[in-house]
Amino acid sequence: MDEALLRSLTPSVLAILVRRGADFAAAEDAVQDALVEAVRVWPDEPPRDPKGWLVTVAWRRFLDTTRAELSRRRRESATDEEPAPGPTPAVDDTLQLYFLCAHPSLTPSSAVALTLRAVGGLTTRQIARAYLVPEATMAQRISRAKRTVSGVRFDRPGDVATVLRVLYLVFNEGYSGDVDLAAEAIRLVRHLAAGYDHPEVAGLLALMLLHHARRASRTAPDGSLVPLAEQDRGRWDTMLIAEGVAILQAALARDRLGEYQAQAAIAALHADAPTAEETDWVQIVEWYDELLRLTGSPIVRLNRAVAVGEADGPHAGLAELATLDDSLPRHPAVAAYLHERAGDATTAARLYAEAAYKAPTLAERDHLTRQAARLNSRLPLRERPDR
Structure with a gap:
């Protein structure tokens, strides 16, 4: 079973169902059912047109579910006729799917989760493991996101800047669990670049x-x-x-x-x-x-202060830093680095310790703690911050 092929086909199959009139949540469920069926059937009976096979099976699952729900009789009457068999149209609506998953009404975390599920083809379990949250929590997050976008029209232009922010968030998560999110983000952006x-x-x-x-x-x-x-x-x-x-x-x-x-x-x-x-x-x-x-961005200003410190000397960098809000994330770490380069080990050691306390990740905290310890070991006892 070619898992990479299934994942690459998932967004275009989902987009076709939505284009035909299926609401997003029902279409996504139907596509997932079709993927499960493909895993079961394809090893023994590989289709000649994998995408067409998935579209046909997913559409039938959608119709079956629609017919079974009395509350959706009106939708059923509008979508009851199954399209005639034949080659799957070459039109790719995946770009609109990117826009839909990055809809402004979604929170960033929900947009990321929905993108990984609908466009990336990852399972809820994989996404939950990547974000180190219980599978039930991630399932609820994805379900809420699907309900939010189900009423959104699929024929309106989207905001590419929002899509890119969502994909950048995915990339910045890096690697955790059994899914390499950095590699997944690159794959998705390659796919987006090919069509946009x-x-x-x-x-x-x-x-x-x-x-x-x-x-x-x-x-x-x-x-x-x-x-x-x-x-x-x-x-x-x-x-x-x-x-x-x-x-x-x-x-x-x-x-x-x-x-x-x-x-x-x-x-x-x-x-x-x-x-x-x-x-x-x-x-x-x-x-x-x-x-x-x-x-x-104030974060850009913070990073620029580091670059100025390298280009024009640490005192120039500290002068730039003095114009910024010291509550900015990683401000103490930048200050510590520049003070060390300026020869003020006592202040640098204190700031490294402060930065370690505020570090957003365990790896950063450990690194900054080691920096503080390295400088403290070189200072006279009376000059150490903990004295």
Whole structure:
């Protein structure tokens, strides 16, 4: 059984059912039933037209369910005739499915879950394991999301920026459980890019590839985080980097700059440097200026302060940092790094400890705790923060 084939066909089959008039929740249930039937039947009787087979079986399951529900007699009368057999139309409505799953009425977590289920073809159990929540909790989240979008018309243009934000959220979850969400996000963006010619879609794909290329070097054998400057660049995936850079260059050539292209340009400059010392920080600051113009994000300002500290020295970075709200996520970690580079180990040790306390993940907390301990071990006893 080719599981990859089933997952690749799932969104287009679901989109066809919705286009024919099925509401989203019922269509998604019918498609899942068809996938279960395919797993049972295909090993012994592989179809000549897998997509057509899935559409036929799913549509019949939808009609059976519709007929069985008295409350849906009106819908049944409108959709009772089964389409004539024949090749499945080549029209692909998957793009509209992306827009539907990223509908503004959904919370980000619900949009992500629905996208993984409806477009990614993952099971509820797989999604629950990836997000480390009980399967029943994830099932409820997906059911609510399906009910929310069931009444949404399928013939209206969607917002690609919302779709990209949802897919970026998927990517940032990385890997947990038995599903590699970073790889899944890349697969989905590749699929989106194949049917939607937009420079920001290409920019997001380039950004994901460039970040993913460094994945093997991000953690030590004991699972601890390895900062970018200390990573073994020989372990970076050069083929992914080359692909990401090529996609980015083609997107930038269209002169429609967006935030994902700007982020990808920063990632490309990191990937292009043979060593951390050879990083072109001046150009990175310039790209952060572009990104700040596009987004106005305080997180971008925080990251820009790091880049300024590298380009113009730690005191310049600290001056930039002083203009920002110190309640920003990771603000203490950035301050600690810049103070250490400026030679103030006492302040840096205290800030690393503070950053560890506020760290959003266990891996970050452990890394920052080790940084604080490293500096504390070098300080006289009277200067240590815990004294």
